[in-house]
Amino acid sequence: xxxxxxxxxxxxxxxxxxxxxxxxxxxxxxxxxxxxxxxxxxxxxxxxxxxxxxxxxxxxxxxxxxxxxxxxxxxxxxxxxxxxxxxxxxxxxxxxxxxxxxxxxxxxxxxxxxxxxxxxxxxxxxxxxxxxxxxxxxxxxxxxxxxxxxxxxxxxxxxxxxxxxxxxxxxxxxxxxxxxxxxxxxxxxxxxxxxxxxxxxxxxxxxxxxxxxxxxxxxxxxxxxxxxxxxxxxxxxxxxxxxxxxxxxxxxxxxxxxxxxxxxxxxxxxxxxxxxxxxxxxxxxxxxxxxxxxxxxxxxxxxxxxxxxxxxxxxxxxxxxxxxxxxxxxxxxxxxxxxxxxxxxxxxxxxxxxxxxxxxxxxxxxxxxxxxxxxxxxxxxxxxxxxxxxxxxxxxxxxxx
Numbered sequence: 001x002x003x004x005x006x007x008x009x010x011x012x013x014x015x016x017x018x019x020x021x022x023x024x025x026x027x028x029x030x031x032x033x034x035x036x037x038x039x040x041x042x043x044x045x046x047x048x049x050x051x052x053x054x055x056x057x058x059x060x061x062x063x064x065x066x067x068x069x070x071x072x073x074x075x076x077x078x079x080x081x082x083x084x085x086x087x088x089x090x091x092x093x094x095x096x097x098x099x100x101x102x103x104x105x106x107x108x109x110x111x112x113x114x115x116x117x118x119x120x121x122x123x124x125x126x127x128x129x130x131x132x133x134x135x136x137x138x139x140x141x142x143x144x145x146x147x148x149x150x151x152x153x154x155x156x157x158x159x160x161x162x163x164x165x166x167x168x169x170x171x172x173x174x175x176x177x178x179x180x181x182x183x184x185x186x187x188x189x190x191x192x193x194x195x196x197x198x199x200x201x202x203x204x205x206x207x208x209x210x211x212x213x214x215x216x217x218x219x220x221x222x223x224x225x226x227x228x229x230x231x232x233x234x235x236x237x238x239x240x241x242x243x244x245x246x247x248x249x250x251x252x253x254x255x256x257x258x259x260x261x262x263x264x265x266x267x268x269x270x271x272x273x274x275x276x277x278x279x280x281x282x283x284x285x286x287x288x289x290x291x292x293x294x295x296x297x298x299x300x301x302x303x304x305x306x307x308x309x310x311x312x313x314x315x316x317x318x319x320x321x322x323x324x325x326x327x328x329x330x331x332x333x334x335x336x337x338x339x340x341x342x343x344x345x346x347x348x349x350x351x352x353x354x355x356x357x358x359x360x361x362x363x364x365x366x367x368x369x370x371x372x373x374x375x376x377x378x379x380x381x382x383x384x385x386x387x388x389x390x391x392x393x394x395x396x397x398x399x400x401x
Contacts, residue, residue, distance in 0.1 A: 028394040033349055033380045034333045034401040041331055041365045043324040044260075045252065049243030049299070051315045053234040057208050061228045065089055065203060069221040070230065074214065078207040078233060085205040085230050090223065107184040114177035121170040128163035135160040211235035214313060236312055241272060241299035243319045247281045250295035252323050259299050264317040270308055272299040274321065297321075324363050331368045333401065336381045337361070346375070347382040347389060354382060354393045 061067065065087040072084060135156040142153050215232035218224065241261065245253070253274055261270040278296045286292050299319060301308060336346045337359075344361055347354040359374030375381070382389065383401065 028352070028396040029354075029389060030398040031349075031354075031385070031389065031395045032383045032399045032401070033397045034336060034383050036330065036332050036371065036375045036377055036379045036381060038328045038330050038377055039368075041326050041329040041363065041368060041370060042322055043363050043365045044320040044322055045245060045249045046318065046320045047243050047245040047249070049241050049297075049317050049319045051239050051311050051313060051317065052242050053214070053236065053313050054238045054240050055209070056214065056232060056234045058229050059084060059205055059208070059231045059233060061085075061087060061224045061226055061230060062205070063087060063203055064226045065224065067218065067221055067224045067230070070216060070219050072213050072216065072231065074216060076213045078211060078213060080207055080210050082207045083204045084207055084233075087203040087205065087224070089201060103184065107181065110177065110181040110184045114174065114181055117170065117174040117177045121167065121174055124163065124167045124170045128160070128167045131156070131160045131163040205230060207233060209233065209235055211237075234313070237305060239301060239308070239311060239313070240275070241301065241317060241319060243297045243299060244282075244284065244294040245297055245321075247293040247295050249321075250277055250281075250297060253277055253297055253321050258322045260320045260322065261299075261301075261317045262320065264308075264311065264315065266308065266310070268307065270301060270303040270317075272301050272303075272319070274298070275300045324365075326363075326370075329363070330371045330375070330377060331365075332371055332375065332381055333383050334364065334367060334369045335383045336385070337369065338385060347385050348375070349380045349382065349395060349397070352394055352396070354385075354389055354391065354395050356391045 066089070068086040068088070070085055078084065138153050138156045142150070211234050213231060214234050217229040217232070255274055255276055257274040259272040259274060261272055264270065275298045281293045281295045284292050284294045332346065337344045338346070340356070340358055343358055345356055345358045348357050357374055360372040362370035362372045380400070382395065389395070
């Protein structure tokens with residue numbers, strides 16, 4: 001074998017050994033990393049809510065009647081005491097020929113009853129006059145000590161009182177008959193088919209507050225019953241935010257909790273404060289069809305009115321309740337944590353190798369989590385560790401947060 005050939009074989013053997021060594025040599029794992037640092041941290045509860053007026057007023061018909069057409073439009077400004085709707089008394093019924101004939105017959109019958117009552121008064125007055133004269137005659141005879149006894153005088157006096165009472169009763173009967181005649185004539189005189197020159201008594205429904213018209217349940221004219229809703233009014237400058245949150249989150253929210261309102265349509269987030277957490281929950285079906293127990297939380301706006309002047313009733317907002325916050329908190333991304341027994345651990349990058357280290361965590365603030373012990377500021381941890389990563393593995397950082 002020549003020297004050149006021997007050298008070629010040796011060189012080929014070295015290349016093969018080098019290739020095999022390189023192939024079996026452990027390769028570094030590409031990982032993403034984050035630096036442990038002190039930064040502000042907020043723990044928030046996020047939920048969707050909507051605006052609503054603090055006070056809404058539903059104006060209803062106070063009486064049954066005939067409503068005039070309501071010309072007010074939704075959004076029109078109103079002043080307290082301003083007339084908003086007019087209600088007239090119900091119009092009379094139209095009399096068909098049969099009912100008109102009945103009404104005319106009723107008038108004739110009542111007039112006949114009036115004449116009979118008047119004749120009764122005439123007869124009763126005559127009897128009362130006679131009884132009075134008889135009583136005066138007997139009284140005069142008694143004063144002359146004649147044969148008339150006291151008993152006869154008393155009977156005459158009683159008869160006089162009785163006839164006077166009968167006369168008054170007959171006169172009252174005449175008045176009743178007169179009223180019945182007038183009522184019967186009124187049914188004919190005030191038919192809807194007959195023009196009436198008398199002024200109608202109109203009921204005016206007025207605005208209770210300064211504000212705007214929010215809804216118009218009834219617009220067209222027509223007959224309405226007492227209590228029929230006509231208009232909804234309110235002041236759009238007096239807004240509050242109603243947010244429904246999970247009952248498990250509601251127990252962490254207290255009156256006075258600060259709130260940040262975002263994605264409401266404006267460029268800047270709005271500030272608010274929790275006014276109340278309702279003590280009664282309700283069941284709501286989630287987007288996935290799961291029943292959830294939720295609670296209404298009411299928020300007051302704290303930003304200047306000019307900042308949210310374009311908001312109206314029923315507008316959507318996203319609320320973030322700040323239940324805890326710190327200005328200088330040692331923290332890492334929550335994606336760096338993984339379970340180790342009953343606790344938590346992370347992979348720390350030390351001299352290009354991954355070292356497992358247990359940590360104690362505190363508050364969770366969305367994407368980041370507070371570290372109470374186990375790490376120091378400036379160290380780098382692996383985020384999103386996978387199953388291939390193990391203790392002592394060589395790593396190479398692909399992306400560093």
